[in-house]
Amino acid sequence: MKNTVRIEPPAVSAYVIPTDAPEADGTLSWDTTTVVVTEITAGDATGTGWTYAPAAAADVVREQLAPVLTGGDALDIPRAHDQMCKAVRNAGRPGIAGCALSAVDIALWDLKARLLEVPLARLLGSVRDTVPVYGSGGFTTYHDTHLAAQLNGWVHGQQIPRVKIKIGEAWGRAVERDLARVRTARKVVGPGTELYVDANGAYTRKQAVRIGGALADMEVGWFEEPVSSDDLKGLHRVRQALVCDVTAGEYGYDLPYFARMIPAVDCLQADATRCGGLTEWLRTAALAQAHGLEVSAHGAPHVHASAAACVPNLRHIEWFHDHVRIESMFFDGVLDPTGGTVRPDGGLGHGLMLRTEEIEEFRIV
Numbered sequence: 001m002k003n004t005v006r007i008e009p010p011a012v013s014a015y016v017i018p019t020d021a022p023e024a025d026g027t028l029s030w031d032t033t034t035v036v037v038t039e040i041t042a043g044d045a046t047g048t049g050w051t052y053a054p055a056a057a058a059d060v061v062r063e064q065l066a067p068v069l070t071g072g073d074a075l076d077i078p079r080a081h082d083q084m085c086k087a088v089r090n091a092g093r094p095g096i097a098g099c100a101l102s103a104v105d106i107a108l109w110d111l112k113a114r115l116l117e118v119p120l121a122r123l124l125g126s127v128r129d130t131v132p133v134y135g136s137g138g139f140t141t142y143h144d145t146h147l148a149a150q151l152n153g154w155v156h157g158q159q160i161p162r163v164k165i166k167i168g169e170a171w172g173r174a175v176e177r178d179l180a181r182v183r184t185a186r187k188v189v190g191p192g193t194e195l196y197v198d199a200n201g202a203y204t205r206k207q208a209v210r211i212g213g214a215l216a217d218m219e220v221g222w223f224e225e226p227v228s229s230d231d232l233k234g235l236h237r238v239r240q241a242l243v244c245d246v247t248a249g250e251y252g253y254d255l256p257y258f259a260r261m262i263p264a265v266d267c268l269q270a271d272a273t274r275c276g277g278l279t280e281w282l283r284t285a286a287l288a289q290a291h292g293l294e295v296s297a298h299g300a301p302h303v304h305a306s307a308a309a310c311v312p313n314l315r316h317i318e319w320f321h322d323h324v325r326i327e328s329m330f331f332d333g334v335l336d337p338t339g340g341t342v343r344p345d346g347g348l349g350h351g352l353m354l355r356t357e358e359i360e361e362f363r364i365v
Contacts, residue, residue, distance in 0.1 A: 005074040005115055010066050010104060011039040014055035015362040017326050021146070023139040026168025026202030033322050035330070036061070036099070037354065040107040042074035047111025048354050050330075051273040052300065052323065053099035055364060060100035064088055069104065074115060077108050081279045094253035098274055105277020106303055110349035120306035120350050124282075130341035131308045133301065134196065137321035138165025140174075144184050150321070151188045160340045162194040162316065164222065167211075168202025175207075179214055186218045196222035203227055205234040212242040220244055224269070235264035250274070250298040258284045262291045267315055271298035278307045289313040302327045302352055305335060305344035317342075327352075330359050 015035045023030055036057040037050045051057060068083040084104065088097040113120040135154030138147055147165065154160040165185050167178040186195055197220055203211060208226035215223060222245050227234040229248040239246035249269035252258050254276060258268060268288040272281035281304070285295040289312065297304035297317035301324060304317045319337050328334050331352035335342035344351065 005042045007069050007072045007074050007080075008041045009070045010061055010107070011041075012058045012061040012103075013037050014058045014364050015330075015359060016055075016364055017329070017362050019322065020325065021139075022141045023322070024141045024169075025139065025166040025198065025200040027171060027200050029141070033326060035326060036103055037330075038103045038107045039354070040069070040074075040104065040111050042111055043115055045111055045114035047107040047109070047114060047349060048352065049103040049106030049108070049110060049277070050300070050303070051099040051103040051106075053103075053273070054096060057096050057100040057103065060088065060091070060097050061104060064091060064097070065100060065104050074108065074111055077105070077112060077279060080108055081105055081276065085276070094257075098253035098276065102273050102275065102277040102280075105279050106272060106350075109278045113349040117348060119345055119348060121309045121344050124307060124310040126309040127312050128309050128314075129345070130343050131305055131314070132162070132316040132341050133160060133319040133337045134162035134164055134194070134316050135160045135321075135337075136164045136196075136198075136318045138163070138181070138185065140166050140169040140181075144181070147181065147184060148188045151185055154319075155189045155193050158338045158340075160319065160337055161192070162196065162340065163189055164196035164198055164224070164318075166200065167197045168199035170202075172199070172203040172207055175211060178211070182215060182218050182220065191219070194222070195220050196224065198224035199226050201225045201228035201231075205231070205237060208234075208238045209241045212238065212244060216243050222247060222267075224248065225250075229261070232260060232264045235261075239264060239266060247296065252284070255280060255283055255287065258287055262288070262293065265293070267294050267296050269296050269298045271300065272303050272307065273300045278303075282307060282311070285311040285313060299323050300327075301342070302331065302334060302350065305342050306350050309344050330355060 068087045113123045224247045245266035247267045270284040288295045294315040296315045299320045333352045
């Protein structure tokens with residue numbers, strides 16, 4: 001009979017970090033990012049998880065998740081995950097509750113690996129030593145010089161051979177500028193670099209098809225959320241009409257969502273800080289594999305790196321500008337994407353240690 005390692009009451013905190021420049025995509029603009037961090041202790045180890053979500057997610061951890069976690073066995077993550085899903089059922093899992101659940105699940109996986117004194121990739125069982133990344137940013141607020149500097153940093157500085165920029169400015173009302181920015185991006189990165197675009201659901205169906213035809217001439221191979229990810233019929237029709245891959249999934253909060261999305265995309269995106277943590281992210285990857293699709297991790301690269309190394313049908317993880325900057329500020333042990341891959345094998349758990357004192361200035365009550 002195994003020894004039970006009891007979970008202590010989780011600690012949770014929220015932080016607001018200003019962006020380093022004004023940022024926007026096709027549908028939203030922002031100048032800060034909020035991070036909710038959960039620390040869970042059992043025995044002589046502490047695991048850390050986080051989500052990019054409103055500070056209200058911290059209240060969900062304290063009020064609805066902590067009571068069902070405290071005293072449970074830190075090694076039985078599926079049981080804890082199931083109990084958390086039941087605890088937020090009436091509150092509604094999609095949205096803030098799902099983000100809170102995700103942060104806790106990520107912390108539990110980090111905790112278990114540290115208790116067993118192994119890297120998280122070793123605990124899960126890896127299929128690769130390195131994980132491909134793509135540089136992601138290119139916000140619609142960037143002027144051409146700023147855009148070029150960011151792209152040059154990824155492609156020519158860090159030798160990352162895949163990059164993504166935002167299009168769909170002003171809910172699809174600035175198409176000429178969208179296409180001009182894509183042309184600029186292609187000129188900067190050169191013909192040998194994979195170029196992706198993300199419209200964040202800003203276009204209408206036929207508008208997305210017309211734009212997708214123009215993007216093909218610039219050798220854009222990835223068209224993310226050409227229409228709203230809630231418009232599954234529209235995604236499917238755009239996918240059938242275009243040569244490039246049509247992708248979506250970042251707003252998935254549970255496995256049934258991804259099951260519904262399967263017929264509508266060429267590559268399934270999933271975000272472990274939203275979808276239910278690494279537990280549900282791995283299930284989503286298996287679901288995609290069963291349907292012959294690859295999976296790509298959305299945002300939060302240091303959350304995903306270890307699990308991504310354990311997924312046979314992985315395409316890549318997103319080296320997203322905002323999250324990379326924040327995770328580099330918040331943690332020791334961050335990864336190096338030089339050459340276009342990261343190697344998640346440093347230290348126990350996910351390999352990161354929270355810089356509690358250094359980030360105190362960003363903490364909110």
